[in-house]
Amino acid sequence: MSLLFLVWSHLKRKKLRSALTLLSITVAFVLFGLLCALKEAFTAGVSLADADRLITRHKISLIQPLPVSYRPRIERIPGVASAVHMTWFNGIYQDPKNFFGSFPVDPAPFLEMYPEILLPADQKEAWLAQRNGAVVGRTLVNRFGWKIGDRVPLMSPIWPRQGDAPWEFEIVGIYDGAKKGTDTSGFYFRYDYFDEGRARDKGIVSWYGIRIARGARVEEVAKAVDEEFANSPYETKTEPEGAFAQGFVQQVGDIGTILIAILSAVFFTILLVAGNTMAQSVRERTGEIGVLKAVGFTNARVLGLVLVESCLLAGIGGLIGLALVWTYTTAHGSPVPSILPVFYVPTRDLLRGASLAAALGLATGILPALQAVRLRVADALRRQS
Amino acid sequence: MLNWLSQILSVTLFNLRTVPQRKGAAIAAAVGIAGVVTVLVGVLSIAEGFRAAMTVSGSPDVAIVLRSGADSEMTSGLSRDEVRLVAQAPGVARTPDGPLASAELFVIINLPKRSTGTDANVPFRGVEKAAVPVRGDVQIIEGRMFEPGRNEIVVGSGMARTVAGLEVGRSVRIGQVEWTVVGVVSARGGVAESELWTDAAVLQPAYHREDNYQSVMVRLTSPKAFDEFKDALTTNPQLKVKAVRQADFYAEQSSMLTSFIRGVGVAVALLMALGAMFGALNTMYSAVAARTREIATLRALGFGSSPVILSVLLESLVLALLGGTAGALAAYAAFDGYQAATINWQTFSQLAFAFRVTPPLLAQAIAWAAVIGAIGGLFPAVRAARLPIAAGLRDT
Numbered sequence: 001m002s003l004l005f006l007v008w009s010h011l012k013r014k015k016l017r018s019a020l021t022l023l024s025i026t027v028a029f030v031l032f033g034l035l036c037a038l039k040e041a042f043t044a045g046v047s048l049a050d051a052d053r054l055i056t057r058h059k060i061s062l063i064q065p066l067p068v069s070y071r072p073r074i075e076r077i078p079g080v081a082s083a084v085h086m087t088w089f090n091g092i093y094q095d096p097k098n099f100f101g102s103f104p105v106d107p108a109p110f111l112e113m114y115p116e117i118l119l120p121a122d123q124k125e126a127w128l129a130q131r132n133g134a135v136v137g138r139t140l141v142n143r144f145g146w147k148i149g150d151r152v153p154l155m156s157p158i159w160p161r162q163g164d165a166p167w168e169f170e171i172v173g174i175y176d177g178a179k180k181g182t183d184t185s186g187f188y189f190r191y192d193y194f195d196e197g198r199a200r201d202k203g204i205v206s207w208y209g210i211r212i213a214r215g216a217r218v219e220e221v222a223k224a225v226d227e228e229f230a231n232s233p234y235e236t237k238t239e240p241e242g243a244f245a246q247g248f249v250q251q252v253g254d255i256g257t258i259l260i261a262i263l264s265a266v267f268f269t270i271l272l273v274a275g276n277t278m279a280q281s282v283r284e285r286t287g288e289i290g291v292l293k294a295v296g297f298t299n300a301r302v303l304g305l306v307l308v309e310s311c312l313l314a315g316i317g318g319l320i321g322l323a324l325v326w327t328y329t330t331a332h333g334s335p336v337p338s339i340l341p342v343f344y345v346p347t348r349d350l351l352r353g354a355s356l357a358a359a360l361g362l363a364t365g366i367l368p369a370l371q372a373v374r375l376r377v378a379d380a381l382r383r384q385s
Numbered sequence: 386m387l388n389w390l391s392q393i394l395s396v397t398l399f400n401l402r403t404v405p406q407r408k409g410a411a412i413a414a415a416v417g418i419a420g421v422v423t424v425l426v427g428v429l430s431i432a433e434g435f436r437a438a439m440t441v442s443g444s445p446d447v448a449i450v451l452r453s454g455a456d457s458e459m460t461s462g463l464s465r466d467e468v469r470l471v472a473q474a475p476g477v478a479r480t481p482d483g484p485l486a487s488a489e490l491f492v493i494i495n496l497p498k499r500s501t502g503t504d505a506n507v508p509f510r511g512v513e514k515a516a517v518p519v520r521g522d523v524q525i526i527e528g529r530m531f532e533p534g535r536n537e538i539v540v541g542s543g544m545a546r547t548v549a550g551l552e553v554g555r556s557v558r559i560g561q562v563e564w565t566v567v568g569v570v571s572a573r574g575g576v577a578e579s580e581l582w583t584d585a586a587v588l589q590p591a592y593h594r595e596d597n598y599q600s601v602m603v604r605l606t607s608p609k610a611f612d613e614f615k616d617a618l619t620t621n622p623q624l625k626v627k628a629v630r631q632a633d634f635y636a637e638q639s640s641m642l643t644s645f646i647r648g649v650g651v652a653v654a655l656l657m658a659l660g661a662m663f664g665a666l667n668t669m670y671s672a673v674a675a676r677t678r679e680i681a682t683l684r685a686l687g688f689g690s691s692p693v694i695l696s697v698l699l700e701s702l703v704l705a706l707l708g709g710t711a712g713a714l715a716a717y718a719a720f721d722g723y724q725a726a727t728i729n730w731q732t733f734s735q736l737a738f739a740f741r742v743t744p745p746l747l748a749q750a751i752a753w754a755a756v757i758g759a760i761g762g763l764f765p766a767v768r769a770a771r772l773p774i775a776a777g778l779r780d781t
Contacts, residue, residue: 016670020663027660031653038649060560061493061506063459063733064592096456099641157460164454233593235560237495250503251728251735255431255646258725262427263653269420270660276413277667339645339730 003301007309014281021277022317025360028270029321029353035263036349037329041340042256044181045245050211053113054222055244056083057207059235065204066234068195074208077224079216084113085205087194091154091167091187093144099338100140102154102187104194107135113209116178123148123173131193133172137184139333139341141174148174154187162199185341210238274317275364278310282368289372290380299373306372310365311358318357322350392688396696400676401703407672414668415708417661418757422712422750423719424657428650429749430720430740432643435727438543438738439639442575443632444521445608446478450601450618453627457638457732458491458599467624471601474621476614478604480518485604487516490585492592493734494559498726499549505726507548508734509538509559509581511588519604523577528553528568533584536591539568541578543737547726551581562591576635579726579737602631638731658757665761669701673769680769681777690770697766698759705758709751716750717742 011018040047056074058064066085074083084106091102107127111117119127119135127133136146146152153166161167169189177184195202212221222238229236239247249256289302297305326345334343404411450471455461463471471477472486479485490511495504514533517523531537540551550557556565564583572578589595605611615628629637673680680693721742729736 017667020667020670024660024663024667027656027663031656031660034652034656059495061495061504063493063506090460092456155454157455157457160454231561247503248728250498250501251505253498253500253727253735254725255727258431259428259646259649262424266420266424266653266657269417270657270664273413273417273660273664276409277664280409280671336645336648339641 003305003308006305007312010285010309011313017277017281018313021274021281022313022320024270024274024277025314025317025357026321026324028267028274029318029357030324031263031270031321032267032353032356033322033325033329033345033349035260035267036353037325037343037345038263038340039260040181040346040349041334041343042252043245043249044183044342046242046249048116048179048181049240049242049245050116051218051240051242052212053241054210054212054218054225054238055207055241056210056225056236056238059226059237062088062207064234065201065206066208066236068203068205070208070229070234070236073228074210074225077221077228079213079221079224081211081213081216082109082113083208083210084109085191085208087191087204088158088206089154089156089194090158091156093152093154097338098144100143100185100187100341101183102156102189104191105188106191107188110188113211116182117175118178119173119175126172127190130170130172131190132169134169134187134189135173135175136171136188137186138174138176139337140185140187141171142333143185143337146171148172159194160199161197164199167194167197180344180346181342183341185337209241271360275360278313278364279368282306282310282365282372286372286375286380289375290377293375293377294381302372303369306369307362307365310369311361314357314361314364318353318360322353322357326350389689389692392692393695393699396683396688396692397699400672400696400700403676404700404704407668407675410668410671411704414661414665414761415704415711417664418705418708418754419712419715421654421657421661421757422709422754423716425650425654425753426713426716426742426746426750427720428653429647429746430716430723430742431725432646432650433743433746434723434725434738434741435646435729435736436636436639436643437741438574438579438736439576439635439729440632441573442520442522442577443630443635445630445632446605446610447519447521447631448603448605448611448614448628449631449634450603450626450628451599453625455627458489459493459733461599463488463598463601463626465596465598467626468598468601470621470624471603471618471626474603474614474617476605476610476617478606482514485515485519486601487513487519487603488585488598488601489513489516490588490592490594490597491599492588494581496548496550496557499547502549505548506728506734507544507581508579508732509583509588511585512582513585515604516582516602519602520572520577521604522575523570523572525568526571528566531567531583534587535584536562536564536587537567538564538581538583539570540566541580541582541737542569542571543574543578543724543726544581544735545569546724547579547735547737560591574739576736579735638729641731642727642729654753658753662757662761665701665705665757666764668704669697669762669765670768672700673697673765676769677772677777680772681774684772684774685778694766694770697769698762701762701765702755702758705754705761706751709754709758712754713747713750717747 089102152169225238329344451461468488472484477484494509498505545551720740723740726737
């Protein structure tokens with residue numbers, strides 16, 4: 001008689017209890033998956049930051065603008081390979097609630113600076129050729145059902161167009177992300193078209209992205225950039241992309257930490273409840289285990305029997321839970337695209353979840369299993385009645 | 386009827402007396418439900434506190450004027466002429482000192498957060514003399530108000546707590562200008578507590594915004610005067626502005642974060658409720674299974690099936706309510722009044738606020754516990770009632 005058959009019979013004996021326990025474990029791991037996705041969504045910018053890129057912004061805050069004329073000056077600084085400017089456009093499509101990031105950029109240097117933005121060559125040509133062309137990320141395109149050739153009108157509360165007409169864009173390209181966590185919810189269009197059309201404050205941009213030259217040192221370049229503009233009306237603060245992203249995570253502050261702490265507490269509470277049930281169900285079977293031992297089951301087999309049962313429940317429950325989250329996030333992406341554009345479960349967290357499930361199985365099985373091993377056959381059989 | 390009730394009562398009491406024998410499972414179920422309630426209350430108290438901080442300042446007889454098309458102060462811009470026309474519009478309350486209107490400038494500066502030392506986006510507001518009487522709830526709690534024309538700032542108490550280096554008497558260098566902190570203000574926990582204030586006329590040149598404002602806040606003669614005020618502005622061909630009631634404006638500015646946190650809270654609580662429900666079902670099914678013989682005996686003695694159903698249901702409800710109440714109290718102790726600060730993406734700046742566990746929140750949470758308990762008890766109860774009596778008596 002195979003071990004698995006015995007385990008299966010045990011699980012079947014109280015079908016309902018097995019099913020309910022399995023479901024609790026599944027729910028716990030769904031929660032675990034969502035927790036990981038949420039955490040990743042908060043910190044994706046940090047983990048995906050390019051170590052060779054810097055961000056230069058106005059020293060007072062990101063809101064203060066910088067002149068577009070800084071680009072050649074930054075590029076002359078030793079250790080800087082290239083620089084691009086970015087501008088916060090705050091484009092509104094139909095309703096302010098449809099929020100997404102939109103930025104005027106210089107197409108060629110921009111694409112060179114951010115190789116994680118994958119744009120087919122012919123679409124890049126089209127963008128360079130068309131002044132009001134826009135390149136849009138895959139998730140954003142899917143969100144609004146746009147396709148290449150569509151005309152998209154955007155209003156910007158910051159940047160009214162001359163004559164107060166909406167800005168008209170034509171989608172000429174759709175980009176994908178080079179990595180799994182790359183934000184593909186951006187809307188990029190040409191700076192020349194934007195600068196010509198804006199009603200006021202021509203020639204200013206929001207921040208700069210800088211790529212440092214091979215062998216140059218990040219801290220030194222950042223310092224050199226800030227020194228270049230010290231004591232000017234537009235003083236700068238330059239920091240590595242990762243530190244910049246980390247700064248935003250810190251701004252969310254306690255709330256992010258508290259949400260994650262609460263979710264973790266929930267996860268462990270559910271595991272505790274499920275684990276208790278599983279341990280209970282082994283304890284109730286003292287008599288049967290005595291019978292098994294009486295008919296010649298070795299201690300090792302009894303140990304294996306109990307452990308396999310708890311691991312099977314935990315493993316199946318855990319895998320179903322993780323699979324549910326993975327399928328959902330892969331198929332639907334973020335449930336709140338305007339707040340968390342990036343939403344997926346990283347592979348390392350899937351692995352972490354799987355090992356947690358295994359650990360749960362072992363932890364809930366090991367005590368009752370050892371009890372079962374220590375059990376004297378005569379005691380067990382007597383206790384049954 | 387009376388007999389029926391006394392049957393229910395005696396069976397329920399009998400059941401409850403056996404709970405200590407099933408401690409482990411009963412505690413597990415109650416803990417699960419307590420967990421649901423704690424989580425629900427905890428997460429929603431964040432949203433509640435955030436919304437309260439944003440809306441406590443909203444007064445029905447105060448209005449804010451922005452450039453038409455702007456959705457926040459940051460994206461708005463008004464000239465000196467426009468500001469003057471707004472202050473003179475009908476409906477604006479007046480004092481011997483002039484109209485109760487404050488033209489304001491709103492910039493964001495980076496200052497180090499006390500907890501991490503990293504940059505926080507802090508709102509820095511240039512205001513006019515009327516700013517305090519217009520708002521009505523701003524009070525100096527330490528030091529004094531800034532003097533017009535000088536580089537002095539007063540700090541909201543929430544920001545003073547969140548950001549390092551804002552003690553009264555300290556000087557702060559922002560850009561190339563040196564400012565002195567001269568006072569701390571409170572505003573019943575509202576938005577002004579998260580801001581730095583100075584004289585608008587001083588802030589303008591410091592930020593190269595001569596003759597430029599972003600909003601005008603006005604106190605109206607009465608809440609009813611709003612329509613008249615709004616019509617006067619929108620029909621004036623010299624103005625391209627929009628007027629919003631302060632309460633609506635702040636509610637809108639908190640909508641994104643509030644609905645996000647509520648969404649997370651409810652989604653998590655739903656999942657957790659499922660988990661807890663499975664736990665409760667497990668507990669009650671085992672309870673019924675363990676008492677098969679007792680139940681069969683009761684039925685054989687002439688107890689009806691509905692007292693048995695109700696007694697199991699009541700037992701589950703009692704466990705759930707105990708767990709729910711414990712969870713609600715724990716959440717209240719842990720979260721109510723907890724001081725936090727987070728970034729409000731709609732204003733792109735930090736808001737300091739206190740978590741709030743409100744009575745409706747507690748009631749809502751205990752209602753959840755009751756529903757979980759009811760469902761967790763119902764199915765086992767029905768099974769208990771359907772037990773064949775003869776087989777149940779033979780059960781070992």
